[in-house]
Amino acid sequence: MSDVQNYLSPHRLDDAVKAMAGGDTTVLCGGTDLSPQTDSGLREYAGTLMNIRRIEGLSGIDLIDGQIRIGALVTVTGIGNSQLLDELAPVLVEAADQFASDQIRNAASLGGNICNASPAGDMIIPLLVLDAVVELSSWRQGTVHTRQVSLDEFFTAPGKTVRQENELLTAVIFDQPAESFVAHFRKSGPRPALEIATVSVGIGGRLENGSLSGVRVAMGAVAPTPLRARSVEATLEGKTLDAETIRAAAVDAGEQATPIDDVRASAWYRRHLVCVFTEEVLNDVLEN
Amino acid sequence: MNRKSSDTPIEKTTLIGKRVRKPDAPDKATGKTRYINDMVLPQMLIGKILHAGRPHAEIVSIDVSAAEKLPGVHCVLTGKDAEGLRFGFVRDNVALKNRVRCEHDEIAAVAAETEEIADRAMALITVEYRDLPGVFTPEDGREKDAPQIHDDFPDNKSLHFEFRHGDLAAAEAASEIIVDNVFRVHHVTHCCMGTSCAIADFDSNGKLTIWSQTQYPYNYKMDLAPALGMHPGDIRVMQPPVGGAFGSKLDVYPYEPIAALLAKKTGRPVKVMFSREEEFRSSPTRQPAVIHMRTGCTRNGTLTFRSADVLLDNGAYTSWGPTIPVVMMRTTTGHYRVPVVHFNAQAIYTNNPYAGSFRGYGNVQTTYATAQQMDMLAEQLDMDPIDFHLKNAQQSGETTPQQAFLRECALDECLRTAAQASDYSAKHRRYTLAREQQGRYKKGIGLASSIHNAGGAKIHKSDGCGTILKVDDYARVTVITGASEIGQGIDAVINLIVAEELGIPLEHVTIVNDDSDIAPWDVGVHASRTTFIAGNGARRAAVKARQQILNAAARMTEIAAQDLDLRGGFVVREDCGTKVIKLEKLLRRMHFQPEPELVMVTDYYEPNSEPEGADHRSDHSAAYSHAVHVAEITVDTHTGEIRVDRITSAQDVGRVINRMGLEGQIEGGIAIGLGYALSEEMQLEKGMLKNPCFRDYKVLTAPEMPELDLHFIESNCAEGPYGAKGASELPTIVIAPAIANAVYNATGIRFFNPPLTPEKVARAIWDRQQTETGPSADR
Amino acid sequence: MSLKTEISFRLNGRAVSVTIPVTMKTLTMLREVLGMTGTKYACGEGECGACTIRLDGRTVNSCLMYAVDCDGRELVTIEGLKTENALHPMQQSFVDHGAIQCGFCMPGMIMQADYLAQNNPELSCEDLRRGLEGNVCRCTGYTKVLDAVTAVVEARR
Numbered sequence A: 001m002s003d004v005q006n007y008l009s010p011h012r013l014d015d016a017v018k019a020m021a022g023g024d025t026t027v028l029c030g031g032t033d034l035s036p037q038t039d040s041g042l043r044e045y046a047g048t049l050m051n052i053r054r055i056e057g058l059s060g061i062d063l064i065d066g067q068i069r070i071g072a073l074v075t076v077t078g079i080g081n082s083q084l085l086d087e088l089a090p091v092l093v094e095a096a097d098q099f100a101s102d103q104i105r106n107a108a109s110l111g112g113n114i115c116n117a118s119p120a121g122d123m124i125i126p127l128l129v130l131d132a133v134v135e136l137s138s139w140r141q142g143t144v145h146t147r148q149v150s151l152d153e154f155f156t157a158p159g160k161t162v163r164q165e166n167e168l169l170t171a172v173i174f175d176q177p178a179e180s181f182v183a184h185f186r187k188s189g190p191r192p193a194l195e196i197a198t199v200s201v202g203i204g205g206r207l208e209n210g211s212l213s214g215v216r217v218a219m220g221a222v223a224p225t226p227l228r229a230r231s232v233e234a235t236l237e238g239k240t241l242d243a244e245t246i247r248a249a250a251v252d253a254g255e256q257a258t259p260i261d262d263v264r265a266s267a268w269y270r271r272h273l274v275c276v277f278t279e280e281v282l283n284d285v286l287e288n
Numbered sequence B: 001m002n003r004k005s006s007d008t009p010i011e012k013t014t015l016i017g018k019r020v021r022k023p024d025a026p027d028k029a030t031g032k033t034r035y036i037n038d039m040v041l042p043q044m045l046i047g048k049i050l051h052a053g054r055p056h057a058e059i060v061s062i063d064v065s066a067a068e069k070l071p072g073v074h075c076v077l078t079g080k081d082a083e084g085l086r087f088g089f090v091r092d093n094v095a096l097k098n099r100v101r102c103e104h105d106e107i108a109a110v111a112a113e114t115e116e117i118a119d120r121a122m123a124l125i126t127v128e129y130r131d132l133p134g135v136f137t138p139e140d141g142r143e144k145d146a147p148q149i150h151d152d153f154p155d156n157k158s159l160h161f162e163f164r165h166g167d168l169a170a171a172e173a174a175s176e177i178i179v180d181n182v183f184r185v186h187h188v189t190h191c192c193m194g195t196s197c198a199i200a201d202f203d204s205n206g207k208l209t210i211w212s213q214t215q216y217p218y219n220y221k222m223d224l225a226p227a228l229g230m231h232p233g234d235i236r237v238m239q240p241p242v243g244g245a246f247g248s249k250l251d252v253y254p255y256e257p258i259a260a261l262l263a264k265k266t267g268r269p270v271k272v273m274f275s276r277e278e279e280f281r282s283s284p285t286r287q288p289a290v291i292h293m294r295t296g297c298t299r300n301g302t303l304t305f306r307s308a309d310v311l312l313d314n315g316a317y318t319s320w321g322p323t324i325p326v327v328m329m330r331t332t333t334g335h336y337r338v339p340v341v342h343f344n345a346q347a348i349y350t351n352n353p354y355a356g357s358f359r360g361y362g363n364v365q366t367t368y369a370t371a372q373q374m375d376m377l378a379e380q381l382d383m384d385p386i387d388f389h390l391k392n393a394q395q396s397g398e399t400t401p402q403q404a405f406l407r408e409c410a411l412d413e414c415l416r417t418a419a420q421a422s423d424y425s426a427k428h429r430r431y432t433l434a435r436e437q438q439g440r441y442k443k444g445i446g447l448a449s450s451i452h453n454a455g456g457a458k459i460h461k462s463d464g465c466g467t468i469l470k471v472d473d474y475a476r477v478t479v480i481t482g483a484s485e486i487g488q489g490i491d492a493v494i495n496l497i498v499a500e501e502l503g504i505p506l507e508h509v510t511i512v513n514d515d516s517d518i519a520p521w522d523v524g525v526h527a528s529r530t531t532f533i534a535g536n537g538a539r540r541a542a543v544k545a546r547q548q549i550l551n552a553a554a555r556m557t558e559i560a561a562q563d564l565d566l567r568g569g570f571v572v573r574e575d576c577g578t579k580v581i582k583l584e585k586l587l588r589r590m591h592f593q594p595e596p597e598l599v600m601v602t603d604y605y606e607p608n609s610e611p612e613g614a615d616h617r618s619d620h621s622a623a624y625s626h627a628v629h630v631a632e633i634t635v636d637t638h639t640g641e642i643r644v645d646r647i648t649s650a651q652d653v654g655r656v657i658n659r660m661g662l663e664g665q666i667e668g669g670i671a672i673g674l675g676y677a678l679s680e681e682m683q684l685e686k687g688m689l690k691n692p693c694f695r696d697y698k699v700l701t702a703p704e705m706p707e708l709d710l711h712f713i714e715s716n717c718a719e720g721p722y723g724a725k726g727a728s729e730l731p732t733i734v735i736a737p738a739i740a741n742a743v744y745n746a747t748g749i750r751f752f753n754p755p756l757t758p759e760k761v762a763r764a765i766w767d768r769q770q771t772e773t774g775p776s777a778d779r
Numbered sequence C: 001m002s003l004k005t006e007i008s009f010r011l012n013g014r015a016v017s018v019t020i021p022v023t024m025k026t027l028t029m030l031r032e033v034l035g036m037t038g039t040k041y042a043c044g045e046g047e048c049g050a051c052t053i054r055l056d057g058r059t060v061n062s063c064l065m066y067a068v069d070c071d072g073r074e075l076v077t078i079e080g081l082k083t084e085n086a087l088h089p090m091q092q093s094f095v096d097h098g099a100i101q102c103g104f105c106m107p108g109m110i111m112q113a114d115y116l117a118q119n120n121p122e123l124s125c126e127d128l129r130r131g132l133e134g135n136v137c138r139c140t141g142y143t144k145v146l147d148a149v150t151a152v153v154e155a156r157r
Helices: A013-020 A034-039 A076-080 A083-088 A090-097 A102-107 A110-115 A124-129 A230-236 A243-256 A267-287 B025-029 B065-069 B115-123 B168-173 B217-228 B255-266 B276-282 B325-334 B363-381 B385-392 B411-422 B424-434 B490-502 B530-557 B583-592 B659-678 B730-747 B758-773 C026-033 C089-096 C106-119 C125-131 C143-156
Strands: A006-008 A025-028 A048-051 A061-064 A067-071 A133-140 A143-150 A155-157 A168-175 A181-187 A200-208 A211-220 B045-051 B057-063 B073-078 B106-112 B126-131 B157-165 B177-185 B197-202 B208-211 B235-238 B270-273 B289-297 B303-315 B340-349 B441-453 B465-471 B477-481 B509-512 B564-567 B570-573 B579-582 B599-605 B624-636 B642-652 B707-713 C004-011 C014-021 C052-055 C058-061 C074-076
Touching (some): A006 A013, A013 A048, A013 A133, A013 A168, A061 A083, A076 A090, A076 A102, A076 A110, A083 A090, A090 A124, A110 A124, A124 A200, A124 A211, A211 A230, A211 A243, A211 A267, A230 A243, A243 A267, A267 B758, B045 B115, B045 B255, B073 B115, B073 B255, B106 B115, B106 B255, B157 B303, B157 B325, B168 B289, B168 B303, B168 B340, B177 B363, B197 B255, B208 B255, B217 B235, B217 B255, B289 B363, B325 B441, B363 B385, B363 B730, B385 B411, B385 B424, B424 B441, B424 B730, B441 B730, B490 B509, B530 B579, B530 B583, B570 B583, B579 B583, B624 B730, B642 B730, B659 B730, B659 C143, B730 B758, C058 C106, C106 C143, C125 C143
Parallel strands (some): A006 A048, A025 A048, B208 B235, B477 B509, B642 B707
Antiparallel strands (some): A061 A067, A067 A168, A133 A143, A181 A200, B045 B106, B197 B208, B197 B270, B289 B303, B441 B624, C052 C058, C052 C074
16 A cells, blocks of 8 residues: 555665655665554655665775775674674674574664664664764765764654755764774663663773773663763763772763653663663673 | 294384374475465455454444445445344353444454455544543452443453352461462463464355364354354364464454354455454453462461452453453362362453463462462471472372362472472572672572363363274274364374374374364363373274274184284284284275275263362362472562573373473473563553564563473373373463562562563562662662 | 566575565565465564575565565575475474474574574574574474474584
């Protein structure tokens, strides 16, 4: 019962963004989110259904001039299996390992997970910790135009982002972390992985002589969008990671969280878990 | 070595207790099996149901004209098409409703060429509702001014059950310790992997053939007929392979008569199949209840009495759910030696989804209470729980207050075996001491037991099973049995029994049990009865065939029948195994002799149990059995997560028939029980289900399955086939209180309301910290 | 009516061309267009794994996957594992270990188990359990499933 008038499966990026110029396009990649959302009526198809899976050049994970660039079509399995990421940004591999099930990891794309903009998005939290930006491409004045948006500013509400209708998310980019950068990720759920995170916490920073600097703290499913917890970062910045600091950070993290009650957990429990996980992740960071 | 292999004597061996494969497993493993969900018939239409989507309302108007006009739509039915066709245990249900009493009530149904057209037709139906105030707990339902759900059931009262034995006041007075608790057990549902499905087709003589997932095909006819205004004799029930049942297919649910009504109206076969969301919202549930239980004992640890006052959330209609007190009272009266018992249960109509039967049938709920109270009493007595259990455990030959005769009782041995294998007592003491110490992770060990009928349960007029067995000219055997196969493995059990008696390969036995026009009567797959009842039937039929064959062989060979045996496809000498004649050769001789005879026998086995009866004093099962589970767990006191490390199970199975199948039943039963204990819960908000998907309704997956240590106690039941007892419900029954007792052992906190979700556990631990230390600033 | 398009792919080693609605899922195409009913519908949301198939060597939930995305690719379903003469070793192991009761989840479970065993010859018990977490079985409690897969992995070592 869809009103799809047009199906496209471009091989070239310029063809893809040209087709999106007029808006009214539903982008299909792995389908792991699009499928249940359209089936349940949560989301309707636009006039054009565009399968971006075959676009060339969006499936690589590369280190270029000190920056890591992950193409939007890279699957979660691709992230989990990446040696480059395992060496340079293992927190992404850690999160990929906890992402849904094998079958979904094999289909779900990084770009899709980000554009779906779930407050619980599993790949988003570690990418916030890595201070990633997203690359958005569009067709403008006869050429492919790109702009970069900090991931931190990308999300506006559950399922909503600053991406314009004519823009395609083509890559995620972040600076190669420093040697001393350590980051970890933790999420919860009665079923260990096939779970939309009740909450998740990611923390990273440069660990030197037992203290963290350049700290980034991100939390999932505790606010309408994935959250950078700036005040927790301030609490930790430059401090020795002793029990007292960790405790203070945990308490602060709980205060920063503004979760809701829903069928998966109460607000109380989400806040409680944020505290527990913050403490746990900081201990993991310290032991790294 | 010169001896020809055909002369080699055949030794006597037995298949009983061996590991036997399910005959249908290869087709299931290759995707070849055609489940009912896979079936497509020529000219078949797709039926879809419009559910109310609100818990309690009047229907002001309904307009189906636009849907009827949609090309490809063959008919649209509404409440007026089912008026007066009341069905159900107390005739309080109709297939299509004129008034809404629960969220999933069926308001209209469409038959169309394709699913897509049916879906579009559904969207064109307009219904105007006038919502009514609802009743969502049994306590609210019995309030004086509560909204009335059924006009003919005043005060929202559904079924009531009572049993009294002994002087309660005197027993209470004689008790030095009494525990008194209210347990609130929750809504869960079966989650069969194959969603509900029925295909109905009428022939030109008006006879209905219904392809069904039912697990009780013969009474199903009786229960379906009034929903269609038909005679039960005009219904043929076909049972293709199903994707699980677990009790959920032990009644007629509205989608089945709806499929038939659509088929009748259109003259075409109609298939109705649920989506997963419909399955969650519209399937039966396990019966939720509020159980007020009291148990007393003397200072020396002898039980004095038990009383249970139970309020059942009936839901909107009466299926088998509200009848569970029949089993609840058996546990209340029979779980350990209790001299004085009072049991009272009242089911109250609510606007919640309604309960059917579910593996464990009332005993899951009751044992959650009785087995925890045993643990509580032991603690108050300062006794090792195992000693307390042993002291009150019945022995063979005892009779319960409800007159259940425990002919072979192995509770004692189950308790000792499970406790010893898990080192229960030492660990229990150690973890109790460690409870007060610092540390995030706490270990706990918990023991629970229960009793269940293990030789059928005579709640109908009959608890029997018919068997027809024929042997063809090639010594291939067909067993036509009333027993249904729903995945549990009666096919392998019957193969094994018949092969055992007739000395033929397992693969030479074929079972026919999918057509009610062919197979004889059986009550159905329920009450852990099928191996016991249908197994006895198959054995008795096979013994008759064996006797006929041996008698014929004796006539031909002039060796006495008692000196002959059937082994490896041959008639052999009993004593030395020397071959006398090839079985198939003998069968052909029998067939083609001047006075021909075919081997075809019938048997009707009716266990020697007594009908349940109105006073509930009867030996209602031909056997009873016990199981003991010891659960070892680790609690993360910060997140509240419970990891189940290991479960030790000791169960009286009478005698192992098919070891592999039996293990599978126990393992699977434990998994369902663990889900009940830990994670599964239908979250209802004013009668509306909030988590109708596997994402939010958490059944166990492989990583959460603990290590299992299974012990089969063989008490050799005199009535059971080869000594076997029924086995498949106890594992689901016993595990939840074992977990709850283990959590208590680990944390010192009792949970009266399963499931023990991480949040519930974390909250309880947190609340306790607050009361112990006073409200603190952090968190 | 829905827009349709023609796609071509290989299914269990054979070339297939089929015209399907662009929003149809692979599971529906397999079951209702191609009559390949071995792959099961049980949730339609990627939560239970009963519809697991192999796509270009990796397992996916066919209920989530758009049929159009099969174009030009290689699909293997449960029907494609068996050879003419014998069950696939993983199928045989499930049969021999009593891992199949109602069996409805088993096509997906076996596809995923085979993928895990092939992908990781060193598959540990923990890897195996984690690897099967997207496959729900209501009958077996997974114990015999784990036994069946472990036996295949060990036999290959």
